[in-house]
Amino acid sequence: MTSHSQGIHQLLQAEKRAKEKLEEAKKRKGRRLKQAKDEAQAEIDQYRLQREREFRQKQDSIMGSQGNLLVKVDEQTRAKINGLISNHQRNSEKVLQDLLGIVCEIKPEIHINFREAGSH
Template sequence: MTSQSQGIQQLLQAEKRAKDKLEEAKKRKGKRLKQAKEEAMAETDQYRMQREKEFHLKQSKMMGSQSHLSDEIEEQTLEKIKELNRSYNNCMESVIKQLLSMVCDLKAEVHVNYRATD
């Protein structure tokens, strides 16, 4: 009977060791999952920062070229305004003379469609 009780004791001890090993394995698994999650978060953060950096570089290039274009357009506009002012100053006198001659030099004529009625 003692050999049976010893066998039962050994089985109970083996069961306890197995439970302990299972709990320890579960703890290791939990730690490893937590570690994997932290590593994944670090990787995603690093990737996100890299992509944001690339985005900001592209954005600054685009904004830089847009400001360059707006400066160029502003310069062209000012040049066109100067050209129009020169043209206005050159033609102003001749246009005023034409207008005055048309208004002041009237020739009295009978209109072509006028019919004399008796």
Template sequence: MASQTPGIQQLLVAEKKASEKVGEARKAKAKRLKAAKEEAKVEIDTYRNQIEQGYKDRESNILGSRDDVKVQMDQHREMVIQQLGEQAAINKQKVIDRILDLVFDVKPELHVNYSLPQSTS
């Protein structure tokens, strides 16, 4: 039994070659799977970017940009401040005159609850 038959030797060599081929096939499959995943990731990212860009375009068309809204709010605030300043300037003298009239136009009179002392005669 020291010398095995050539048939068994051939079977062992064939089995070794077969397992090597199976291992190579597994490695090739894993490599193809990894490449397919990377390719799919690139496609997904591209599609996501397209969808997001379309959404942003539609949002800016419908709502306007945030800068436009900020500019409109700033303009409105400035307009209100200007109107309040104009109204204050117009009514300033009227208020001063009214306060002076109330302070200087003193009419001394007794309070309604005050009663004169009764004389005892």
């Protein structure tokens, strides 16, 4: 019976060692998965930062050129406004004189559609 109980005891110990090895393997697998997940997250973060930098550079170049266009449009608008103001100042007196001349100079003329009463 002693050999029988020794065999059972050895079998239980072997089973215990197998469980321990299995648990250790599960722990190693968990650590490897966690490490792989951390490495993947670090890689994702690095990629995201790189893409954000590229996006900001493109955005700055586009927005910068739009800013330049806005400045050019403002300058052209101011130049046109100044041209119109100076044109108005130069010509307003002449236009006013021409209008007053037309209104105040009365030239009595017979209208082209006028017919004398006796002629048909």
